[in-house]
Every structure is written in C-alpha cells, then in structure tokens.
Amino acid sequence: xxxxxxxxxxxxxxxxxxxxxxxxxxxxxxxxxxxxxxxxxxxxxxxxxxxxxxxxxxxxxxxxxxxxxxxxxxxxxxxxxxxxxxxxxxxxxxxxxxxxxxxxxxxxxxxxxxxxxxxxxxxxxxxxxxxxxxxxxxxxxxxxxx
Amino acid sequence: xxxxxxxxxxxxxxxxxxxxxxxxxxxxxxxxxxxxxxxxxxxxxxxxxxxxxxxxxxxxxxxxxxxxxxxxxxxxxxxxxxxxxxxxxxxxxxxxxxxxxxxxxxxxxxxxxxxxxxxxxxxxxxxxxxxxxxxxxxxxxxxxxxxxxxxxxxxxxxxxxxxxxxxxxxxxxxxxxxxxxxxxxxxxxxxxxxxxxxxxxxxxxxxxxxxxxxxxxxxxxxxxxxxxxxxxxxxxxxxxxxxxxxxxxxxxxxxxxxxxxxxxxxxxxxxxxxxxxxxxxxxxxxxxxxxxxxxxxxxxxxxxxxxxxxxxxxxxxxxxxxxxxxxxxxxxxxxxxxxxxxxxxxxxxxxxxxxxxxxxxxxxxxxxxxxxxxxxxxxxxxxxxxxxxxxxxxxxxxxx
Numbered sequence: 001x002x003x004x005x006x007x008x009x010x011x012x013x014x015x016x017x018x019x020x021x022x023x024x025x026x027x028x029x030x031x032x033x034x035x036x037x038x039x040x041x042x043x044x045x046x047x048x049x050x051x052x053x054x055x056x057x058x059x060x061x062x063x064x065x066x067x068x069x070x071x072x073x074x075x076x077x078x079x080x081x082x083x084x085x086x087x088x089x090x091x092x093x094x095x096x097x098x099x100x101x102x103x104x105x106x107x108x109x110x111x112x113x114x115x116x117x118x119x120x121x122x123x124x125x126x127x128x129x130x131x132x133x134x135x136x137x138x139x140x141x142x143x144x145x146x
Numbered sequence: 147x148x149x150x151x152x153x154x155x156x157x158x159x160x161x162x163x164x165x166x167x168x169x170x171x172x173x174x175x176x177x178x179x180x181x182x183x184x185x186x187x188x189x190x191x192x193x194x195x196x197x198x199x200x201x202x203x204x205x206x207x208x209x210x211x212x213x214x215x216x217x218x219x220x221x222x223x224x225x226x227x228x229x230x231x232x233x234x235x236x237x238x239x240x241x242x243x244x245x246x247x248x249x250x251x252x253x254x255x256x257x258x259x260x261x262x263x264x265x266x267x268x269x270x271x272x273x274x275x276x277x278x279x280x281x282x283x284x285x286x287x288x289x290x291x292x293x294x295x296x297x298x299x300x301x302x303x304x305x306x307x308x309x310x311x312x313x314x315x316x317x318x319x320x321x322x323x324x325x326x327x328x329x330x331x332x333x334x335x336x337x338x339x340x341x342x343x344x345x346x347x348x349x350x351x352x353x354x355x356x357x358x359x360x361x362x363x364x365x366x367x368x369x370x371x372x373x374x375x376x377x378x379x380x381x382x383x384x385x386x387x388x389x390x391x392x393x394x395x396x397x398x399x400x401x402x403x404x405x406x407x408x409x410x411x412x413x414x415x416x417x418x419x420x421x422x423x424x425x426x427x428x429x430x431x432x433x434x435x436x437x438x439x440x441x442x443x444x445x446x447x448x449x450x451x452x453x454x455x456x457x458x459x460x461x462x463x464x465x466x467x468x469x470x471x472x473x474x475x476x477x478x479x480x481x482x483x484x485x486x487x488x489x490x491x492x493x494x495x496x497x498x499x500x501x502x503x504x505x506x507x508x509x510x511x512x513x514x515x516x517x518x519x520x521x522x523x524x525x526x527x528x529x530x531x532x533x534x535x536x537x538x539x540x541x542x543x544x545x546x
Contacts, residue, residue, distance in 0.1 A: 012178045027382070063381060093299055094297065096175050
C-alpha cells in the first residue's frame with residue numbers, strides 16, 4: 001500500500017494485530033492499571049490517565065513483581081482491555097510468558113527507524129509471525145486495516 | 147534450540163498434555179532469549195499469589211494432568227483460618243484462596259507459603275541451577291547466595307517445576323552475571339531501612355547489574371533483603387554485587403569481570419531523602435501498622451517484641467512472617483509479648499491480598515516501600531519509616 005512503511009522486528013509471542021499506537025516512555029507494571037478501563041493509574045507515569053485497552057502498546061520493558069504483573073495483564077485480558085499487541089525494547093521472562101499464555105502478540109528488536117517514525121495515534125499492524133510491523137499513514141483509519 | 151530425546155518426547159506429549167504445554171512455554175522463552183539448550187533444575191520456587199491469573203493457569207495445568215517433577219515451594223496467599231477469626235473475609239475471596247491451595251497441593255507443591263524460601267525450606271547452594279520467581283527471591287539467591295536463576299514469572303517457574311527444565315540464558319550464564327553499573331554510595335547507610343531507600347533509587351541507577359561500593363562492612367541479612375526487594379519494586383534487577391560481601395564479587399575488579407563499568411552513578415544522602423519524601427505520606431495520625439513485605443525474619447520479630455513489651459498498641463499491628471518463625475515466636479515467648487500488646491503475628495500471609503479490605507482508605511505505617519507500593523492499589527496509604535520508628539508510631543497512633 002502506498003505510503004506504508006514496513007519495518008523488521010523479532011517475534012516473541014505469535015499472532016497478528018492492528019491498532020492505534022500508544023507510546024510509553026516508562027516501563028510498565030500492568031497491575032497499576034484499572035482493569036475496567038485500561039487506564040494507567042501509576043502516579044507520575046508517562047501514561048498516567050491514558051488507556052492501554054485495544055492499543056498497540058510501545059514501551060521499553062515490563063517491571064515489578066512477577067505475580068502482580070501477570071495478574072494485571074490477565075485482569076485486563078478477561079475484560080477485553082488488554083493491549084492488542086506489545087512492542088518492547090527489553091524483554092523479560094515475566095512479560096514473555098504472560099504474552100504467550102494469554103496469546104497477545106509481542107515483538108522486540110524493532111528497526112530503530114520505527115521509533116523515529118511513530119507517534120501516539122498512528123496505526124500499525126504488528127505481524128509477529130512474519131516478524132514485521134507496518135506503519136499506516138494517519139489519514140487511514142484503523143478500521144481499514146487487515 | 148537443541149532438545150534431548152527426552153525433552154522432545156515431553157514436547158510431543160509422551161508425558162502428558164500439561165508437560166507438553168509447560169515445555170512449549172519454556173522453549174518459547176528460551177528461543178526469545180537465544181538459549182541453545184535446556185538445563186535440569188534442582189529447585190523451584192513459585193510466587194503463587196492466589197490471584198485469578200495464577201489460579202487460572204495452575205488449574206489449567208492440573209486439568210491437563212499436570213504434576214510437578216521438581217516439587218516447588220510457594221508464596222503466601224492469606225491465612226484463612228486465622229484471619230477469618232479477626233477480619234471479615236468475603237465468600238468469593240475465601241473460595242479463591244481454597245482453590246489456589248487445592249490446585250497447588252494437587253500439582254505436588256510444598257505448601258511453605260512463605261516469600262523468603264532462601265532463608266528456610268528451599269535454600270540453594272552456590273552455583274545451583276534454579277527457577278525462582280518472586281520479587282525479593284530471585285535477586286537474593288543470585289546475588290547473596292550465588293545460585294543461578296533468571297527473574298522467572300509465576301507461570302514460567304511452574305512450567306519448570308512440571309518439566310524439571312529451564313532454558314539456559316541470561317543469569318544462568320557466567321558472562322551475564324558481571325557488574326555493568328558502578329554505584330558509588332556516598333550516602334551514610336545507618337540502618338537496614340536505609341537499604342530500602344538505596345534500592346528505591348532505580349531511576350538514577352538505570353538498567354543493568356549494579357555494583358555497590360561505599361557501603362558499611364558486613365551488611366545484615368535484612369539489609370541485603372531490603373536492597374534486592376526495592377531494586378525489584380521500582381525496577382527490574384536479577385542481580386547486584388557488593389565487593390567483599392556477595393560471593394561472585396570478592397573484589398571490585400572481579401565484580402565487573404575485568405571490564406569497565408558502562409556507567410558510574412553516585413547516590414548521596416540527598417538522593418535517599420528525596421526518594422523517601424516521594425514514596426512516603428507526610429507524618430501524622432495513623433490507623434494501623436503493617437510489616438512483613440517480604441516476610442519478617444525472626445530477628446525483626448524479636449526487635450518488635452522488645453519495643454512493645456509491657457505496652458499497649460494504639461492501632462492494629464500486623465506482623466507477617468513464615469510459619470517457622472511464628473512457631474519460633476510461640477516457643478520463645480515473643481508471640482505472647484506481641485499479642486499482649488495487641489499485635490498479631492500471621493503466617494502464610496501476604497500484604498497484597500483481598501483479606502485487608504477493611505484497611506482501604508486508611509493510613510498505615512510500614513518499614514517496607516514495597517508494601518506501600520503494592521497496597522496503594524488496595525487504597526491504603528503509608529507513612530514509611532524504619533522499623534523502630536514504625537513501632538513507636540503504632541504505640542502512639544501517630545508518626546511525629
């Protein structure tokens with residue numbers, strides 16, 4: 001498609017998803033989100049007050065105690081408020097396992113170009129199986145993807 | 147990834163569907179981190195939490211016929227029989243707790259229900275290959291004991307217990323265990339509590355394996371627990387070194403494996419004061435006192451008992467510890483002293499459990515920033531002070 005940019009990445013958890021990008025400057029502990037709305041509750045977090053629900057979440061890494069990290073993501077998942085896909089810089093065992101057992105596409109080792117191009121609200125298609133991310137120009141709505 | 151014939155058979159389902167699923171997760175984790183093979187594990191600790199995700203996965207494995215090959219120790223939930231005598235526990239919460247206990251017992255876990263397995267019940271030796279989950283546990287066994295584990299999740303460690311395997315990557319390999327960040331501590335660490343504040347300075351320390359210099363000689367076991375716990379509350383650190391204290395760092399040079407530090411960071415008294423102000427509520431009246439995140443050691447129970455002996459507490463006080471320590475407190479008279487003052491020693495119980503719903507909206511005092519951090523999700527607010535100051539506050543009903 002004209003205007004699209006495709007960048008390489010590395011598959012951690014399989015699957016394909018499209019959605020709006022939400023970029024976090026800070027590491028994320030899913031336990032400190034509101035399961036009912038997906039909003040980040042952690043004080044002082046760069047995403048405080050913003051919702052991760054249905055987003056393609058771009059963040060440096062996970063953090064925090066293993067059990068609460070997994071349960072935080074699980075509580076979002078069973079309410080349909082988990083991120084559609086996750087793009088990270090530094091994988092950890094906790095986030096990797098959670099993504100696999102909850103079947104959320106997760107990729108890392110993304111082409112640095114990606115981070116230069118994207119901003120909040122852009123739409124991307126994360127295809128973990130093909131190990132690539134497609135950035136869709138902003139004038140196309142997410143509904144037209146797939 | 148290379149698999150032995152036996153491991154391939156596990157993956158193919160010869161030893162049951164649970165074993166196959168558990169191995170699939172471990173292989174996926176291993177491939178993500180570039181592991182070339184799986185290793186046998188001799189010990190596992192599962193940070194089971196009695197939370198829904200945890201019970202969901204444990205029951206899923208059980209339904210698939212799962213049984214642990216290496217019996218793991220497990221984290222606390224809450225002590226239903228004790229706490230239901232003193233607090234109102236909802237039927238749903240009680241039922242979830244019972245389901246969790248049942249699932250783990252049937253999977254073959256050792257129900258230690260303690261978050262300090264490295265002090266008792268599951269103490270590894272130097273160099274032993276492990277799969278341990280839990281904030282304070284992984285960093286302690288790597289750093290202070292020199293055993294080897296990655297920072298596992300509840301689920302990945304349970305998969306390791308089922309299969310007896312762990313992918314070989316990360317902190318199981320020599321080259322990743324060396325220091326990368328030199329942390330020059332100019333701050334004067336006067337108490338075990340100051341290590342909580344040092345460990346909270348993760349924004350300044352940044353990612354990597356920190357090597358702390360400038361600390362007092364012979365830090366206590368509690369100080370080392372506090373440091374590791376806090377590093378993993380606000381950040382993610384599988385390991386730290388303290389030259390001359392931790393076993394893989396006889397000297398500064400060996401701590402870094404002969405390489406130069408990637409970064410040098412200085413932590414001052416002002417840094418500790420600033421982080422303390424940031425994480426603590428201002429002083430004032432308190433409604434309760436909560437200790438034991440992670441579980442209090444016997445020495446800490448002794449300290450509390452000495453401070454409350456012959457006095458009456460102004461607010462409720464909860465001291466969370468292992469079942470062994472509670473039994474030792476009973477035998478040594480500490481339990482009697484604390485109960486006469488109006489306090490509770492509770493075994494098998496974590497601060498981050500639904501049993502504490504009556505404390506929602508209240509202000510407590512604790513010596514644990516981790517406790518304050520996680521309990522904030524349950525609507526509790528905390529003034530954070532050292533243990534002795536906390537106990538004095540609980541006697542007066544306020545932090546001055």
